[in-house]
Amino acid sequence: MNVFDAVKQSVTTRQSAEMYGLKICRNNMVSCPFHNDRTPSMKVDNRFHCFGCGADGDVIDFVSRLYGISRLEAAQKIASDFGIFYDNKPVKAKPKKVVRKKSNAQIYAEAEQRCFRVLSDYYHLLKKWEIDYAPNKEDEIWHPLFVEALQEKSHLEYLLGIFVFGEIEEKALLVMEYGKEVASLEQRVSKFICREAETGIGSSQ
Template sequence: MNVFEAVKQNVTTRQAAELYGIRVGRNGMAVCPFHNDKNPSMKLDRRFHCFGCQADGDAVDFVSRLFGLPSKEAAMKIADDFGISYDSRQKPSIRPKIREPTPEQKYQQEENHCYKVLSDYFHLLRKWEKQYAPQRTDEVWHPLFVEALQKKSYIEYLLDILLYDTPEEKKALVAEQRKEVMKLEQRIAGHTAEHDRGRSQRKSGLDR
């Protein structure tokens, strides 16, 4: 199986776009990275189509345009990044050089990263609100339950700005929240690691 067949059978355009930092809404719409798009006008699924600039194609076409690569090198990049095996005879001996992202693409990646961290934190807050809700009226409230009550609405407000407000307002928010996003990312990672350790310990206790 050559690299094009392997990629087309295993990766949708939406999967590739999300891996490379494009934020896709639940409805499959995203801000088009190929023109000055102010509102989501690109539909991503197995293929992609922009209703603004008419860009259209499959995952290989998308990555080719996104990184300025020839089609074959774009297909190889997807296969390598997704860990897809294919006929090695299709591979050249020299790895293709990827074009440096433009300032706009770098900002878009930062905005997508900001959205992902805030979204992950928002889901944690919702989880804590349910998990640590007091069961009795005289019970002392858990600190994570208190945090969920205090922060959930504010984080939801920030996410709404990143989804629906003007590019200028989004840029201001990303710059303003840069340090906080870094702290939240470290905290979420620590919480996830702690949760995984606890689950592993519970599992080993059951296995004894």
């Protein structure tokens, strides 16, 4: 057990306050040593809290502030003064998680892949609508999804062709142009795909 754990499990702030000369009043109240306290405004028990200046913490924080020393020095002082035994091995700091930021190239590559995937899913959905919602009779009113398929399919073929055969500049321009629409289109496509998986055929908008 390291010195911090050993001290906090063995000594309360009240005990340390009494050890270091503070007079404890009723209800565990004491004059705060950290500001000009005319009336006892600090409560000490396992921890401490001053209702006047807001000082707050555990027994190690209390002794650290009282003597103007580091938390390690405070813990070692308490352990020495109270005769507390502990493992004298140095306390290892927890390694900090390193958050790697994505490069601009990675951010663009992800945006391009997402745009291509969403447009590709939409294109396949349009092809399905063209078949599923084709009118059976010449005078039948065309379904809105069938109309959308006729209007958008050739344009989607053109866009996907740019992703497959276009130059880098053309792809980048396309990603910039359709980047804002991809999120809403992705939700719409996903909704239709889920619905058609459940029913076996698309439903009207």
